[in-house]
Amino acid sequence: MNAPFKLDPKLLDVAPDATADVCLETLLKSIERNRFLPEPDPEKVFVGDGNYRAIGTEYLGHYVRIGGLKTTDRVLDIGCGIGRMAVPLTQYLDETASYEGIDPVNEGIEWCVQNVSRIYPNFRFCRLDVAHELYNPGGAVKGSEIVLPFRDAKFDFVTMISVATHLPLEEIAAYAREVSRLLAPGGKLFLTAFLVSEGDPGRAEARLQFQPGEAVGSWIADPAAPLGAIGFDMPLIPGVLEEAGLRIDLVSLGHWRGMESAHYQDVIIAVKPETSA
Secondary structure, X not given: OOOOOOOOHHHEOOOOOXXXXXXXXXXXXXXXXXXXXXXXXXXXXXXXOOOHHHHHHHHHHHHHHOXXXXXXXXXXXXXXXXXXXXXHHOOOOOOOOEEEEEEOOHHHHHHHHHXXXXXXXXXXXXXXXXXXXXXXXXXXXXXXXXXOOOOOOOEEEEEEOOOHHHOOHHHHHHHHHHHHHHEEEEEEEEEEEOEEXXXXXXXXXXXXOOEEOOXXXXXXXXXXXXXXXEEEEOOHHHHHHHHOOOEEEEEEOOHHXXXXXXXXXXXXXXXXXXXXX
């Protein structure tokens, strides 16, 4: 077993580069204004608060600026929901790229198939019947035993937005092992999480007031629904990613904790090494 992960302060990016590529910025603005892009009825959006189009467009910018997403990448979106990230990606990925979205909520997958795949055939979606106490309590597969239905090294870029914020650590570790298997050498994982460090739970300005969870190193916002928003001590999630064979490339802290940042949740970029160590 590898030594426990110790966060290198040099990996922390608390002030992401604000220099925006002019072409990307133009694209992002056009996506937000484009009234012809598909968008679900607001009452059907189950993927969190906030403006559906604006949040998806924001994350496309993060994918490119922080994650280095290329227009030709083969993308896997774990927890694709009702297409909030997929819709903006249709305007960025070219016809040689591919996108696969998976999620346990059937209503979201059906909407994406009907409204996204029908127009963009290189965007595909499938339901993953994985158990989750909030989103799919009757799921057939335990999250800790997950095996994703794709061949090895199929993807260049894997995204997990607001997935690790709703999973216990052992399930995050199971996904990390699958991501490591599915990424091509040099491929990247873009993952968001709540990485809790000393002083964070007590910040008066923090938007989430965490308290210790039952599992060692875990933090929860609501004891009545522990997986509604769950965080972990700063080293734990990077540690399970490294244990799965990924290299931590960047940790960018989010503004949930009351600091200035371009994004709400914390962002981790992890890379599949080109060669085995």
